Amino acid sequence: GTGIEDWISRETLGDGKSGPCPGPIVGTMGLPTQQYNAQIRPLMNMTIKGVIWYQGESNKGQNELYSCRFGRLMSEWRRQWSIGTGGGTDAEFPFGIVQVGPSSEPNSPVPSAATFLIRMGQTAGYGYAPNIVWPKVFMATALDLANPPGTKCFMGCVHIFNKQAVAHRLVLAARSVVYGEMSLVYSGPRVEHVRFGGGSVTLTYGVGTEGKGLALRSGYGFEVCGADCNATASDPAVWRPAAVAASTRNTITITSPGFSSSNTIGAVRYAFDEMPSLFYGTQLAVYNGEGLPATPGVYFREKLGA
Structure with missing residues (x-):
């Protein structure tokens, strides 16, 4: 998988030693910013409604640092996408996130503070979204969607097989937060x-x-x-x-x-x-x-x- 650092520009990410989000830089095979340069920047002249963001496993154990960098990522993408489309893309377009789900082998669960920390980091420390810091972010909780016991996966079971449940929860949140269906129950109990x-x-x-x-x-x-x-x-x-x-x-x-x-x-x-x-x-x-x-x-x- 990729670290969040792969999806941020070099100008925004910096060297990890100074700036708004100092800390270790995780990048696929030691190459941070590569996914931003190859897969995001070329699309920024295309109008979009919003982004679905499903990442975080490679940044386990981070809370404040991940929140800081994800906040910077959202600000950068929103600003550059709006500029690149001449204002055709909303400068505050919504992000839909999937809170990190179970990713150990299902038959050998291990207590882990690292996973809890990244789940909090994905939500600016609140544990849920939208929140007062990120009002234009909606979320699907996936911690209960473990793959069936005995499932074997290449390089570990990082990805949830039950994509339908994840999609259903994202759609409910989008309908309420993005499309204004205020009477819809879109979140689990908070x-x-x-x-x-x-x-x-x-x-x-x-x-x-x-x-x-x-x-x-x-x-x-x-x-x-x-x-x-x-x-x-x-x-x-x-x-x-x-x-x-x-x-x-x-x-x-x-x-x-x-x-x-x-x-x-x-x-x-x-x-x-x-x-x-x-x-x-x-x-x-x-x-x-x-x-x-x-x-x-x-x-x-x-x-x-x-």
């Missing part, structure tokens, strides 16, 4: 508020529950850690599985043995791993009635002031 009790946490969901509400398919995917885990968010040793204790059409309350008013929960995370559904050995918990999955996230009591 966490709007987190309330920490002593030995429990209640998550309230907003976007994605307007229609049929939450539809729990299992109790799996949630983990919690104690009050001292803020500096070790990616350390698997400090996280314990949590169970769904109660739910309504837009709230979920989780608990975990050993936590109480004297030993409080300090953070909760959901769908953190590379292939969370297979890591837990069952289907993930949180969907809406329309069949769309919730996005992954980590929520700290200290950071939320809860």
Whole structure:
């Protein structure tokens, strides 16, 4: 696969040592900017409506750096495409992204902070799109679309076979965000508020529950850690599985043995791993009635002031 650096011009990317996005430069076979020069720049005199962007696996482990470079990529493409078409292409045309899906061998899932970080990096750190930083970006979540167990792929199963599900989710998001079908439920449930009790946490969901509400398919995917885990968010040793204790059409309350008013929960995370559904050995918990999955996230009591 290609790194995002392959798809940005040399002028915008720089040397990785200075400028707005300093950091390591990942490029296919050591040749960053090659895909931009060969496959993008020659098309910039053709009018387009928008872009579907499905990339990120080669930049795993990056969060802020990927967000910075993807933001620069979008700005550059929008500006140059509008200029190249004499204004025929909207200077703020939309991007549709596919959040990185499962890419390990399906029969050997491995907990991975690297995949969670790139999923956050794809969305400017929010875990979902559109958001306040990228209002013209829509998204399909794909973390639940693992290939069937036993699938063998050349150079690993990076690409999801179930393209129909990915396309369906992208189309729903485009219809709402790009074409203005405001009443359409286009996203899985998104966490709007987190309330920490002593030995429990209640998550309230907003976007994605307007229609049929939450539809729990299992109790799996949630983990919690104690009050001292803020500096070790990616350390698997400090996280314990949590169970769904109660739910309504837009709230979920989780608990975990050993936590109480004297030993409080300090953070909760959901769908953190590379292939969370297979890591837990069952289907993930949180969907809406329309069949769309919730996005992954980590929520700290200290950071939320809860």
